[in-house]
Amino acid sequence: xxNKEVKALIISTSTIYxxxxxxxxxxxxxxxxxxxxxxxxxxxxxxxINYDDYTEKVKNAxxxxxxxxxxxxxxxxxxxxxxxxxxxxxxxxNTFLLLKTLYELDLMTxxxxxxxxxxxxxxxxxxxxxxxxxxxxxxxxxxxxxxxxEALKILPFNLNPHYLEADxxxxxxxxxxEQRIAxxxxxxxxxxxxxxxxxxxxxxxxxxxLKGSENAVWFSRKNKERIIESGMRMSSLxx
Amino acid sequence: xxNKEVKALIISTSTIYxxxxxxxxxxxxxxxxxxxxxxxxxxxxxxxINYDDYTEKVKNAxxxxxxxxxxxxxxxxxxxxxxxxxxxxxxxxNTFLLLKTLYELDLMTxxxxxxxxxxxxxxxxxxxxxxxxxxxxxxxxxxxxxxxxEALKILPFNLNPHYLEADxxxxxxxxxxEQRIAxxxxxxxxxxxxxxxxxxxxxxxxxxxLKGSENAVWFSRKNKERIIESGMRMSSLxx
Numbered sequence: 001x002x003n004k005e006v007k008a009l010i011i012s013t014s015t016i017y018x019x020x021x022x023x024x025x026x027x028x029x030x031x032x033x034x035x036x037x038x039x040x041x042x043x044x045x046x047x048x049i050n051y052d053d054y055t056e057k058v059k060n061a062x063x064x065x066x067x068x069x070x071x072x073x074x075x076x077x078x079x080x081x082x083x084x085x086x087x088x089x090x091x092x093x094n095t096f097l098l099l100k101t102l103y104e105l106d107l108m109t110x111x112x113x114x115x116x117x118x119x120x121x122x123x124x125x126x127x128x129x130x131x132x133x134x135x136x137x138x139x140x141x142x143x144x145x146x147x148x149x150e151a152l153k154i155l156p157f158n159l160n161p162h163y164l165e166a167d168x169x170x171x172x173x174x175x176x177x178e179q180r181i182a183x184x185x186x187x188x189x190x191x192x193x194x195x196x197x198x199x200x201x202x203x204x205x206x207x208x209x210l211k212g213s214e215n216a217v218w219f220s221r222k223n224k225e226r227i228i229e230s231g232m233r234m235s236s237l238x239x
Numbered sequence: 240x241x242n243k244e245v246k247a248l249i250i251s252t253s254t255i256y257x258x259x260x261x262x263x264x265x266x267x268x269x270x271x272x273x274x275x276x277x278x279x280x281x282x283x284x285x286x287x288i289n290y291d292d293y294t295e296k297v298k299n300a301x302x303x304x305x306x307x308x309x310x311x312x313x314x315x316x317x318x319x320x321x322x323x324x325x326x327x328x329x330x331x332x333n334t335f336l337l338l339k340t341l342y343e344l345d346l347m348t349x350x351x352x353x354x355x356x357x358x359x360x361x362x363x364x365x366x367x368x369x370x371x372x373x374x375x376x377x378x379x380x381x382x383x384x385x386x387x388x389e390a391l392k393i394l395p396f397n398l399n400p401h402y403l404e405a406d407x408x409x410x411x412x413x414x415x416x417e418q419r420i421a422x423x424x425x426x427x428x429x430x431x432x433x434x435x436x437x438x439x440x441x442x443x444x445x446x447x448x449l450k451g452s453e454n455a456v457w458f459s460r461k462n463k464e465r466i467i468e469s470g471m472r473m474s475s476l477x478x
Contacts, residue, residue: 171256
């Protein structure tokens with residue numbers, strides 16, 4: 001189901017409403033990593049801020065917890081940096097850009113191997129999408145063309161971060177999130193977890209557990225839609 | 240700027256709130272096509288209804304206007320069907336699926352040539368995205384992987400159909416439409432027109448005019464954001 005070595009926090013969003021960047025989740029990150037050092041991968045960032053600034057933001061957010069942060073872009077040998085990392089953190093932004101950059105730098109296999117051999121992994125938003133089977137359920141705009149939609153395949157399903165239910169009062173005729181995921185399922189036999197802002201998955205000892213303040217929604221060809229309560233282990237769904 | 244032969248209606252959405260499928264736009268379609276026959280391309284449809292049913296929906300919507308509708312899937316020789324068409328209508332759905340199917344059937348070049356040589360073209364939503372430079376500003380979920388994001392390049396810019404402004408009261412932390420388009424512009428020097436539901440572009444005699452009930456928003460590296468009023472010709476923006 002999921003490799004017993006894998007340790008990961010797969011987080012819907014870096015920021016929740018009314019709270020600073022990573023503020024609501026930084027205790028969790030500290031407890032989880034049990035290390036004072038992490039490598040940050042800023043490649044999803046398309047908004048014009050540079051890798052240094054994005055890394056600085058993470059550094060500042062984790063400063064109080066005495067976690068040292070270095071950006072992967074600072075390393076000449078990035079594969080080695082991933083192999084030697086005590087913890088890897090992949091930040092949010094645009095999933096297409098993240099995936100394209102990782103493929104171009106030939107880091108996908110190295111990253112997957114590090115995670116499967118037990119290097120703790122933290123992802124937010126695009127960094128969480130990356131751990132699924134494909135990026136086919138991202139909400140992002142396809143601003144660049146990656147050489148493939150295949151992702152790290154750590155999770156035996158896909159994620160939809162920032163999941164939200166349709167507004168029953170909306171007059172907008174674009175597809176709802178639920179419709180989009182249903183359409184994905186027609187084209188792909190890959191289950192999808194809709195992970196709301198404020199939620200995350202914790203992967204430890206072969207078990208995936210939903211954490212945080214919200215429930216999540218599980219979509220699959222077999223089960224259609226199912227609500228997952230916070231605290232629930234997902235093994236039963238994955239059989 | 241734009242080929243003088245091109246005749247097209249590039250429509251944001253097939254359906255507006257409180258109105259049936261194509262209802263608000265069918266008079267316009269009738270006046271524009273000035274023909275009693277069109278070929279419908281249903282390939283964007285991912286929702287589980289089949290090509291026949293989707294074509295039937297269009298047939299019913301245009302019945303009162305005595306327009307005969309045939310689906311492209313009914314033709315053995317699809318290239319010939321496109322070359323011989325009196326009008327071509329590409330319906331909405333998923334832009335990735337539409338593009339992938341058209342590439343797989345090797346219809347992109349034929350379609351582009353037909354439009355550039357004066358066959359009237361109608362597109363809604365995904366069918367409108369298709370006329371831009373790339374599909375890089377679609378709102379759709381990437382449920383399938385097309386061999387390229389390159390589109391028909393009839394318009395000298397990209398479209399964002401179903402455009403809507405950010406809700407100032409939203410507590411959701413996913414990117415707004417405006418942010419997404421700004422991020423596209425950092426990665427691509429291609430202008431983008433945000434086309435709201437209820438709006439369309441009419442292309443006739445080398446001129447592109449915004450029509451319908453709403454204004455539109457023009458995004459480019461040069462101009463940042465600019466409001467386009469309904470009725471405005473776009474030539475001045477394209478210099």
